[in-house]
Amino acid sequence: MKIIDRSDFxxxxxxxxxxxxxxxxxxxxxxxxxxFDSLESASDLAFEYDLTRLSPKKYVMPQRETLLTYRxxxxxxxxxxxxxxxxxxxxxxxxxPYDLAAIRQLDKIFIDTLHDEPYxxxxxxxxxxxxxxxxxxxxxxxxxxDTASIESGYDLMVxxxxxxxxxxxxxxxxxxxxxxxxxxxxxxxxxxRVETIETDLEAExxxxxxxxxxxxxxxxEASYDDMDFWEAYAEQCLSCGTCNVVCPTxxxxxxxxxxxxxxxxxxxxxxxDGCLLEDFATVAQxxxxxxxxxxxxxxRFMRKGWYIYERYGDIACVGCGRCTAHCxxxxxxxxxxxxxxxxxxxx
Amino acid sequence: MSDGDSGNGRQPGDADERPRVAFFDFTGCxxxxxxxxxxxxxxxxxVEVVEIVSFREAMTEHxxxxxxxxxxxxxxxxxxxxxxxxxxxxxxxxxxxxxxxxFAGINALRNDQDFERVKERVYGEDAHRISSYPVAxxxxxxxxxxxxxxxxxxxxxxxxxxxxxxxxxxxxxIPNYPVCLQCKFEENLCAFERGETCLGPITRGGCxxxxxxxxxxxxxxxxxxxxxxxxxxxxxxxxHGLTTxxxxxxxQLYWGFEREQRAVADGGES
Numbered sequence: 254m255k256i257i258d259r260s261d262f263x264x265x266x267x268x269x270x271x272x273x274x275x276x277x278x279x280x281x282x283x284x285x286x287x288x289f290d291s292l293e294s295a296s297d298l299a300f301e302y303d304l305t306r307l308s309p310k311k312y313v314m315p316q317r318e319t320l321l322t323y324r325x326x327x328x329x330x331x332x333x334x335x336x337x338x339x340x341x342x343x344x345x346x347x348x349x350p351y352d353l354a355a356i357r358q359l360d361k362i363f364i365d366t367l368h369d370e371p372y373x374x375x376x377x378x379x380x381x382x383x384x385x386x387x388x389x390x391x392x393x394x395x396x397x398x399d400t401a402s403i404e405s406g407y408d409l410m411v412x413x414x415x416x417x418x419x420x421x422x423x424x425x426x427x428x429x430x431x432x433x434x435x436x437x438x439x440x441x442x443x444x445x446r447v448e449t450i451e452t453d454l455e456a457e458x459x460x461x462x463x464x465x466x467x468x469x470x471x472x473x474e475a476s477y478d479d480m481d482f483w484e485a486y487a488e489q490c491l492s493c494g495t496c497n498v499v500c501p502t503x504x505x506x507x508x509x510x511x512x513x514x515x516x517x518x519x520x521x522x523x524x525x526d527g528c529l530l531e532d533f534a535t536v537a538q539x540x541x542x543x544x545x546x547x548x549x550x551x552x553r554f555m556r557k558g559w560y561i562y563e564r565y566g567d568i569a570c571v572g573c574g575r576c577t578a579h580c581x582x583x584x585x586x587x588x589x590x591x592x593x594x595x596x597x598x599x600x
Numbered sequence: 601m602s603d604g605d606s607g608n609g610r611q612p613g614d615a616d617e618r619p620r621v622a623f624f625d626f627t628g629c630x631x632x633x634x635x636x637x638x639x640x641x642x643x644x645x646x647v648e649v650v651e652i653v654s655f656r657e658a659m660t661e662h663x664x665x666x667x668x669x670x671x672x673x674x675x676x677x678x679x680x681x682x683x684x685x686x687x688x689x690x691x692x693x694x695x696x697x698x699x700x701x702x703f704a705g706i707n708a709l710r711n712d713q714d715f716e717r718v719k720e721r722v723y724g725e726d727a728h729r730i731s732s733y734p735v736a737x738x739x740x741x742x743x744x745x746x747x748x749x750x751x752x753x754x755x756x757x758x759x760x761x762x763x764x765x766x767x768x769x770x771x772x773x774i775p776n777y778p779v780c781l782q783c784k785f786e787e788n789l790c791a792f793e794r795g796e797t798c799l800g801p802i803t804r805g806g807c808x809x810x811x812x813x814x815x816x817x818x819x820x821x822x823x824x825x826x827x828x829x830x831x832x833x834x835x836x837x838x839x840h841g842l843t844t845x846x847x848x849x850x851x852q853l854y855w856g857f858e859r860e861q862r863a864v865a866d867g868g869e870s
Contacts, residue, residue, distance in 0.1 A: 283787075283789070284789045285789060285793065286789060288787050306784075306787045306789075307784070307787050316785040317785075488831070488832065489832045489835060490829065490832060491778070491780075491801045491802060491828075491829050491832050491833060491836070492827075492829060493777075493778045493780040493781065493800075493801045493802075494777055494778070494780070494781045495780050495781065495784055498781060498784045498785065499784055511761070512761075512764045512765070512768055512770075513764065514642075514645050514646065514648070514649050514760065514763065514764050514767070515645070515648065515649060516649075516764070516767065516768045525785065527781070530776075530777050530781070531776060531825070531826060531827055532776050532777070546829065579784065579790065581780075581790065581792050581801055581836050582801075582832055582833075582835070582836055583839075
């Protein structure tokens, strides 16, 4: 672990903004909340934020992106197609551990499993500078999901200590970033302090899963047919898909063909989609596998706590609390749903 | 206005294979056709692929020889009905342009008000000259409609995509996700969080959540998603302190006709 003066850390971010060819993005205040956005100045960085509206997922898997373009010369019979994979990486500053955990899950899916080029390029060209949480959103339950602190998944991990920052180096690229500014090795007291900050943070969480997340798959498996439970929740669900698109681990997308007027060119775009939306599970011929809101509602919770675990080995809820914060109907909260299921099972 | 043929149809032997397109305006503000004109540079691309044979807002020529009819505005009079029926016999494809044509839109605001009072308020002492139906209706209440491009006004890009689909032999489609979805894409602060009410959760998206992005809230101009959970949404509004009357007011700006139809289809009262 290294220690860097506040002024040197600020100088480092300023230098990156000025000299690195990549865009530097970081957490900034926006109205009543926080967002990841392009950093114009190191002083715009918000170190004490609780939760951003969207996670930094948007930088590696954007809301919309072009996968393929095609064109032909007027009158020609054949189209020429070109696979597109936007390689734009960014230096992303201020990522909380739960969001790092989410990106680690996405890496496993998009890079290790799907070999998805548009994702891989952006991800591999990006730098993740993590930030130890200093504030906890009311809806966040990351501590109980074991994602309030993290040991890997970042290039650098920064913890604010008064006028200094403790910086844990996660990768060689992270190490190189530090080369241009003066640092020193952390003392054992400083290392202890970082650990204490992480431990004390757990007491800041007002909400939590009442049981170990490892029990979620078996709990959900046993709850699949409890339609009364799912229907009661679904009655209040607007099926708007908000919980899906604000989730840092949701990765489902739809692919649209966008033609140009002349019919000679166009592009294929993917955009975020969500399993709560009515048309999500509609296939050719109009068959919809999850026509009822209750089926879609159940599907989301099953996927977060069971299906993804079966397929990729991860519990796909990191406890950030975004779905809860953004759901106007107040029915998206995994912490509440899982605790209720568990209570019912043990009643 | 007259629909009489002024003789500008295709001439025999004309090799032009572009589909012939006509625009018609019924009861409405013509703002949707204005959106088409606002395409500006892209209008030139448009007329490369279609031949516009009638468009009162943009040209004086008129022909009844067309394949695709875009219809703006709703149905208010017996004359509207006759004219619509005639257009349907000429056109292979009829597309409702904008919210009034698609689901009666703003026009339906008057549907649950006393008709004589409505007329007086709008036309004053000339009210007696107005022969209109007491209820405003969308065009699919009179004729079969193939596609709808809702919006108040329409989204220009959605219009271009519809034309693109048609001239390339595909079906125009509109999204069935709510405005909320795109609003989250834009990372807007939720209008509810700003202390406003917003119809975004059950309004058909596709507008890019323009209104919320510009600092106001969704007014419902693109109609409802196909299967809105109205009860759940009403509960949300109640939770934000709205009275039943205020909630109905929220729903009434664009959805008067649509909700009545939905209630009838569900077998209940409106």
